Amino acid sequence: MTLRYLVQPLWLLLLWLMLWGSVSAVVLIGGLAVVIAVRAAFRMPAVDLRVTLRPLRLIGLFWHLLIQLVSSATSVAWAAIRHGGHVPAAVMEVPLEEDSDVIIAATVFFTAMSPGSLVLEIDRERRVLYVHGLPAGTRAEAERRRRSVRQAERATVSALKEAPKEAPK
Amino acid sequence: MTALTNVVSSVLMLVGALFCLLAGVGVLRFPDAICRLHAAAKAQTLGVVLILLGTELQVSVKFAWALLLVAVFQLITVPVTGQVVGRTAYRTGEIYRPGLVMDELADRLAADARRESGEPAEPREDAQERGNG
Numbered sequence: 323m324t325l326r327y328l329v330q331p332l333w334l335l336l337l338w339l340m341l342w343g344s345v346s347a348v349v350l351i352g353g354l355a356v357v358i359a360v361r362a363a364f365r366m367p368a369v370d371l372r373v374t375l376r377p378l379r380l381i382g383l384f385w386h387l388l389i390q391l392v393s394s395a396t397s398v399a400w401a402a403i404r405h406g407g408h409v410p411a412a413v414m415e416v417p418l419e420e421d422s423d424v425i426i427a428a429t430v431f432f433t434a435m436s437p438g439s440l441v442l443e444i445d446r447e448r449r450v451l452y453v454h455g456l457p458a459g460t461r462a463e464a465e466r467r468r469r470s471v472r473q474a475e476r477a478t479v480s481a482l483k484e485a486p487k488e489a490p491k
Numbered sequence: 492m493t494a495l496t497n498v499v500s501s502v503l504m505l506v507g508a509l510f511c512l513l514a515g516v517g518v519l520r521f522p523d524a525i526c527r528l529h530a531a532a533k534a535q536t537l538g539v540v541l542i543l544l545g546t547e548l549q550v551s552v553k554f555a556w557a558l559l560l561v562a563v564f565q566l567i568t569v570p571v572t573g574q575v576v577g578r579t580a581y582r583t584g585e586i587y588r589p590g591l592v593m594d595e596l597a598d599r600l601a602a603d604a605r606r607e608s609g610e611p612a613e614p615r616e617d618a619q620e621r622g623n624g
Contacts (some may be wrong), residue, residue, distance in 0.1 A: 324514050375576035391566075395510055395537035402517030408590065409526055413581075415595035434570030440529055441570070442577045443596055452596040454577060456529045462618045464592060 330366065331357050364429065379481040385479065387435050394437035401457045403437075412458040416451045416471045425478055432474040439467055500545040508542030509532050523587035524580035530574045539565055 329386035338353035339345055401409050418426060426449070430441045433453060455467040517530025543562045547555050580586065582594065588594075 337560070340556040343556050391533070391537050391540075395534045398517060398533045399510060399513035402513055402520055402530060402534075406520035407522045409521060411587075411590050412527060412592040412593055413594040413596045415599065430574065431567075431570045434532060434573050437533075438529070440525065440532060440577055441574050441579050442525070444574070445599075449600075452599075454525050454529075458524055460593055461592060 331361065334360060374483045376481050376483065383432075383477055383481045386435060387432065390432075390436045396455070397437045405457060409457050410459040411454060412454045412461075412464040412467070414453050414464055414471075416453055416468055418449045418451060418475055420479060421449060422477065423474075425482055426483060428478045429466045429471075429475045432478060433471050434468055436474055439471060464477065494498055494547050500548040503541050503548075507538045507543075507545060510538030510541065512538075514538060522590055524585040525586070526590075528577055528580075530575050532569050533588030534571050558606050 332356045335353050335362075336459055338356060339349065342349045418429065419430075420426065423424045423446075426444065426446070430444060430451065433439050433441050433451065438456050438458070440454045440456075442454050445452070451471065453467065453471055455464055458467060496603060511534070514530045514534035518527045521530060523526045540562050543558050543565075547558050550558065
């Protein structure tokens with residue numbers, strides 16, 4: 323409970339220290355003042371963090387993310403040279419299985435990083451993503467992209483598992 | 492050691508610059524805003540991250556932290572801009588339809604519009620079976 327309230331201020335303080343690149347009394351106290359001021363000026367809604375972090379899998383996920391970034395940059399660069407103005411694209415509907423803000427946001431993030439896909443529209447109520455795939459010359463290729471988005475969702479779920487909802491009182 | 496660091500960081504920076512160049516080519520040649528976003532979101536991001544990595548090796552620790560922050564914020568903001576700009580581009584019709592193999596969002600929006608205008612509810616067709624007309 324307390325940890326949940328401390329995450330944001332601690333992250334802001336860490337950010338401040340990284341910006342200054344040093345830890346001295348002046349920077350630390352100044353940072354605390356700035357954190358308090360920022361918290362007072364911009365009240366953020368509490369994030370519903372009913373997820374369990376699995377650190378090892380999260381590191382694996384980030385490693386995977388970097389590899390994805392390299393391969394997606396290469397594929398889009400190649401498409402720019404090979405197809406240019408005649409690049410084939412597709413807009414696909416991808417239904418999601420999870421019903422959690424955090425997991426859907428993380429899935430959108432990983433989808434944006436994976437090769438050739440970009441999330442155009444998030445339908446939160448219906449739990450559906452609309453993904454723009456490029457290049458996607460055939461329906462089979464579009465289906466492959468659809469599967470890769472679902473795979474991104476599964477990988478996210480395996481790293482951030484949602485805790486079971488509290489039983490009704 | 493310094494020679495090795497120099498070689499590694501120049502390779503990183505040159506490859507990064509190449510990706511930025513290719514992203515520029517993509518932005519010039521792709522037919523619509525959303526395809527251009529792909530180039531800006533992926534090739535450009537990787538280019539910037541590689542250039543930052545190359546720079547990391549050359550600067551003192553004090554500045555290395557700030558460069559790391561630049562890379563992190565680059566990575567976490569790209570999906571957000573991609574989605575916001577992409578959504579706006581799609582909704583304002585800035586999309587090159589002849590290049591689309593299929594468009595299931597158009598099917599969904601059409602179905603929603605039909606329902607809102609109160610027309611007789613027709614059974615929802617399977618979006619996957621229909622072409623983009």
